[in-house]
Amino acid sequence: MTRQPWVVIGALLLGVPLQAQGRPLTVTGVRGLTFGAVLPGVPFSVSRTDPANSGQFDVRGPNNARVLLSFVLPVAMTGPSGALMTLSFGAGDAGYSQSQAIGSQVGFDPKQSFTATLSNNGRGSVFVGGTANPATNQRAGAYTATLTLNVTVLP
Amino acid sequence: MRNVTRLTLVVAALALTSTAAQAQTNNASITATASVQTPINVVGAQQLSFGNVFPGVNKAVAATDLTNGGRFDVTGQASTPVNLSFTLPATLSSGGNTMPIVNYTGMHALLATQAGGIAFTPSAGASPTLSGTGALFVWVGAQVQPATNQVAGVYTGSITMTVVY
Numbered sequence: 001m002t003r004q005p006w007v008v009i010g011a012l013l014l015g016v017p018l019q020a021q022g023r024p025l026t027v028t029g030v031r032g033l034t035f036g037a038v039l040p041g042v043p044f045s046v047s048r049t050d051p052a053n054s055g056q057f058d059v060r061g062p063n064n065a066r067v068l069l070s071f072v073l074p075v076a077m078t079g080p081s082g083a084l085m086t087l088s089f090g091a092g093d094a095g096y097s098q099s100q101a102i103g104s105q106v107g108f109d110p111k112q113s114f115t116a117t118l119s120n121n122g123r124g125s126v127f128v129g130g131t132a133n134p135a136t137n138q139r140a141g142a143y144t145a146t147l148t149l150n151v152t153v154l155p
Numbered sequence: 156m157r158n159v160t161r162l163t164l165v166v167a168a169l170a171l172t173s174t175a176a177q178a179q180t181n182n183a184s185i186t187a188t189a190s191v192q193t194p195i196n197v198v199g200a201q202q203l204s205f206g207n208v209f210p211g212v213n214k215a216v217a218a219t220d221l222t223n224g225g226r227f228d229v230t231g232q233a234s235t236p237v238n239l240s241f242t243l244p245a246t247l248s249s250g251g252n253t254m255p256i257v258n259y260t261g262m263h264a265l266l267a268t269q270a271g272g273i274a275f276t277p278s279a280g281a282s283p284t285l286s287g288t289g290a291l292f293v294w295v296g297a298q299v300q301p302a303t304n305q306v307a308g309v310y311t312g313s314i315t316m317t318v319v320y
Contacts (some may be wrong), residue, residue, distance in 0.1 A: 032186040136194070150180065
């Protein structure tokens with residue numbers, strides 16, 4: 001019976017770091033990356049600072065948490081009858097904003113993992129641009145691809 | 156002892172939860188979208204034809220000549236600017252014989268009738284805009300200069316027009 005208090009204390013001590021973790025990590029795709037109308041043979045780029053056409057993810061998690069951001073990027077968009085149109089991403093095509101303001105980003109390479117810190121209220125946003133490269137004989141029509149952002153809270 | 160056992164389980168549960176929280180991972184996806192417009196298509200619709208020419212007598216065909224001027228038909232995305240460029244031969248050939256072809260002229264219009272056409276110099280290219288239905292017509296004229304001792308025969312050459320957005 002005398003061991004009981006120690007066990008309770010131990011449980012409480014283990015509970016402290018758990019509480020400090022705060023809210024669970026959530027990632028939300030807010031806005032798609034939109035290239036709009038593109039012409040065959042004419043590459044078209046969207047900047048990560050483009051407020052209307054850049055892609056955006058919002059991240060929520062523990063306050064001030066360090067998080068690892070990594071993208072799964074498509075190499076092409078798929079169009080009519082399986083036609084492909086290549087996509088490319090430059091070293092500065094992704095950006096992170098702790099304040100979630102598109103005008104206040106730290107650029108990073110979306111092909112590399114990037115460590116960021118959530119704000120003191122556990123928020124952050126990731127923006128992404130890229131370039132669509134239609135061939136001169138690119139088949140007309142609508143093309144789509146999926147970009148995935150993985151986020152891991154670092155210990 | 157019973158209570159101790161329960162608490163031990165609670166401790167174990169908390170430890171497991173804590174470990175899981177440290178490795179929190181989540182993800183989300185967005186869609187990239189684009190709409191590819193109509194590709195450009197170019198057809199050599201009519202040959203540039205000088206007909207019969209005589210040694211020592213130059214002969215010209217104007218770009219405005221709807222019958223003999225060379226014509227290219229272009230289709231593409233409606234109301235979209237394009238750039239035209241040309242590869243123009245300096246001579247026509249017949250076997251091993253050649254005949255100079257010079258003074259190229261050009262005309263582009265949105266209608267096959269050439270109404271509202273705009274003259275241009277093919278060697279300098281042009282940047283017209285496709286019509287509201289995505290059409291453009293381009294004519295080419297030139298002058299051949301047969302020598303006084305030009306060997307008789309059929310002389311030909313290739314004119315290439317390249318169109319890009």
